Amino acid sequence: MWGGPAEPADSYYAVRPECTDVPRTRFKIKPGKTLSARKWQAAFSLDGHLDIGKTLHRIQRGGIHPSIRGEVWEFLLACYDPESTFDERDQIRQHRRVQYARWKNECREIFPVIGSGRYITAPVITEDGMNGNNTEMMKELTPRVPLDKKAIQWLLTLHQIGLDVMRTDRTLVFYEKQENLSKLWDILSVYAWIDTDVGYGQGMSDLCSPMIILLEDEADAFWCFERLMRRLRGNFRCTGNSVGVEKQLSYLAAVTQVIDPKLHHHFETLGGGDYLFAFRMLMVLFRREFSFCDSLYLWEMMWALEYDPDLFSLYEEPGSNITKAVGSNKGKPKSRRPCGKYERENMKTKSSDASLPISVFLVASVLKDKSSKLLHEARGLDDVVKILNDMTGNLDAKKACIGAMKLHKKYLKK
Numbered sequence: 001m002w003g004g005p006a007e008p009a010d011s012y013y014a015v016r017p018e019c020t021d022v023p024r025t026r027f028k029i030k031p032g033k034t035l036s037a038r039k040w041q042a043a044f045s046l047d048g049h050l051d052i053g054k055t056l057h058r059i060q061r062g063g064i065h066p067s068i069r070g071e072v073w074e075f076l077l078a079c080y081d082p083e084s085t086f087d088e089r090d091q092i093r094q095h096r097r098v099q100y101a102r103w104k105n106e107c108r109e110i111f112p113v114i115g116s117g118r119y120i121t122a123p124v125i126t127e128d129g130m131n132g133n134n135t136e137m138m139k140e141l142t143p144r145v146p147l148d149k150k151a152i153q154w155l156l157t158l159h160q161i162g163l164d165v166m167r168t169d170r171t172l173v174f175y176e177k178q179e180n181l182s183k184l185w186d187i188l189s190v191y192a193w194i195d196t197d198v199g200y201g202q203g204m205s206d207l208c209s210p211m212i213i214l215l216e217d218e219a220d221a222f223w224c225f226e227r228l229m230r231r232l233r234g235n236f237r238c239t240g241n242s243v244g245v246e247k248q249l250s251y252l253a254a255v256t257q258v259i260d261p262k263l264h265h266h267f268e269t270l271g272g273g274d275y276l277f278a279f280r281m282l283m284v285l286f287r288r289e290f291s292f293c294d295s296l297y298l299w300e301m302m303w304a305l306e307y308d309p310d311l312f313s314l315y316e317e318p319g320s321n322i323t324k325a326v327g328s329n330k331g332k333p334k335s336r337r338p339c340g341k342y343e344r345e346n347m348k349t350k351s352s353d354a355s356l357p358i359s360v361f362l363v364a365s366v367l368k369d370k371s372s373k374l375l376h377e378a379r380g381l382d383d384v385v386k387i388l389n390d391m392t393g394n395l396d397a398k399k400a401c402i403g404a405m406k407l408h409k410k411y412l413k414k
Contacts, residue, residue, distance in 0.1 A: 004031040009293050012066035013213070019171040023291040023393025033062030040068050048086030050075060052309070053338030055082075059304040060341065063297045070214030070224070076303040077227040078311035083337075093220065100219035104186065107193050110151055111158065117178065119185035121162040124155045154193050157200045161188045168205040169292060174213055184212050187222045191229070201236035204229075206284040210296055230315065231357070235283055248282050249275040251356055255364045258414050259407050263371045272381050277388060281363050289366075289392050298362075298397035305401065306358050307340035342405065349412050358404055361411070365403030366395065 006028035015022055035058040043051045052075065064072050074080055080089050107114040111124065125147070147155070165185045174180055188208055192200040207228055211221040235245040253275050257264040267273055280288055285302075287295050339347070342358050367374070370387060378384045 006030045009066055013292050014173040015171050016173055016176065022171050023294070025291040025293040026396060027063060027294050027297040029065055030062045033058075035059055035062070035064045035068070035072065037065060037068050040065075040072065044086075048084065048089065050082035052082040052307070056304045056307055056338065056340055059300055064300050066293075069296065069300070070211075070216075070220075073211075073214065073300065073303075074220070074224055076300060076307060077224055078230075078308075078315055079223055079227050081312040082309070096223050097217070097219040100190070100222050103190050103194055107154075107190055110147075111155065113158075114186055114189055117182050119162045119165055119182045120159050121166060123159045125152065127152070127156060150196055153196070153199065154189075157192050158189055160202075161185055161192065161200050161205070164188075164202060164205040169209045172213075172292065180212065183218055183221075184209060187212065187218065187225060190222065191226065195229070195233065198229075198233050198236050201238075203284045204236065206287045207232065210292075210299075227315070232285075245279060245283050246274075248357070248360055249278060251360045252278055252282070252363055255356075255360060255407070255411055256367060258411055259364060260368050260371055263367060263374060266375055266378070267384070270378065270381055270384065272384060277381060277384050278363050278367070281366070281388075282359055285359060286362070286395075289388075289395055290397060291393060294395075294397050298400065301397060301401045302358050302362070303340075305340040305342035305405070307338075308343050309337035309339055342408065345405075345408060345412065358401075358408070361404035361408045362400055364407050365400050366391065368407065369400075369403065 007030075008025070009027050009029050010025050035055065039058060040055070043055050045051075055072070055075070059072070059076075075082055080092065084092075104115055113120055162185055165181055165188070168184065169175055175184075184205065188200060188204060191204070191208075208221075208225045211224045211228075212218075215221040215224055233244075235243070235248065237244040253264065253267075253273060256267075256275075264273075267275065285295070286298055289295075290298060346355070366388075370391070373387055374384060378387060
């Protein structure tokens with residue numbers, strides 16, 4: 001009831017009893033503030049149109065109740081248009097499930113472990129497409145002579161995906177089940193098959209894991225992850241000796257130089273002007289700095305603030321594929337439909353800085369908050385890393401978002 005006591009949310013994401021060193025969760029379900037199942041259902045018209053404006057406002061106030069988090073995320077990540085009807089969304093959902101099954105079957109035809117309820121951690125083949133030393137794995141490989149370049153590159157990633165799957169969110173009871181580990185491996189393997197430009201990169205398992213926990217249907221979880229990767233795939237693209245996330249690190253340096261020049265100068269003095277110490281925060285969106293539950297709360301507030309009503313139609317344009325990312329519609333006339341608070345501020349300016357993701361300002365906000373400690377205690381980059389690592393479990397997601405919004409406004413006025 002309105003104004004009732006806050007309810008802890010940890011029970012929705014049970015932790016294995018032997019794992020006692022997990023970060024504590026700050027997020028609580030607050031009646032009257034958190035988007036509840038009742039408020040969510042009331043936000044739809046009789047035929048299924050969603051009042052996205054009220055929904056975004058509620059999420060920014062108190063997050064989303066864990067029981068409905070998955071279906072709300074599908075709208076935040078532009079899987080569906082809030083102006084669509086129930087029937088239209090059912091048609092889209094069925095079409096996507098068929099498409100996912102088709103891609104998964106393509107993968108299974110090459111390597112039948114896909115979809116078998118198992119996953120692998122040992123290499124299948126060598127880079128020249130020849131048999132690896134693991135004869136057991138080779139038995140799984142469907143005869144396909146010769147393997148083309150795409151198949152070889154894909155097969156080379158499968159064991160690395162498996163190794164990362166083994167390490168992902170292992171404190172959660174959910175991943176005690178083999179079927180859930182294999183589902184995570186399947187989704188990441190299929191994604192690597194269709195996104196030949198990026199394939200798989202370490203950190204993707206951290207981004208995909210919540211989707212599987214929140215969405216029961218594997219295909220629905222895949223599409224939610226695919227939409228998230230539209231925003232983040234640039235971070236994982238490797239060209240020569242650089243990784244895509246380095247571009248965001250350069251933005252972070254530029255932002256910090258404006259909002260806290262002393263701190264920026266200090267980093268440069270320590271040899272950290274490239275801001276590589278913030279690599280992980282941007283790569284996996286603070287998954288390591290927050291508890292599992294708090295990281296989900298942070299993500300949904302970020303997406304609500306960044307919400308762009310034009311993204312669904314952009315992604316669904318004829319000929320659109322996975323490479324069509326956030327930012328591709330910059331310069332196009334904006335719709336008058338409700339958007340997130342951060343996106344609204346961006347729409348007011350014509351500066352190229354308006355395309356920076358909120359994650360850059362979130363990291364800048366965290367650094368600003370720790371500025372005094374970093375200036376006085378960091379005598380080397382090891383100290384910087386230690387101070388940032390010590391934040392794990394001690395950050396407030398809502399406070400970080402508020403700080404990011406303030407810095408964003410300040411930066412745009414520079």
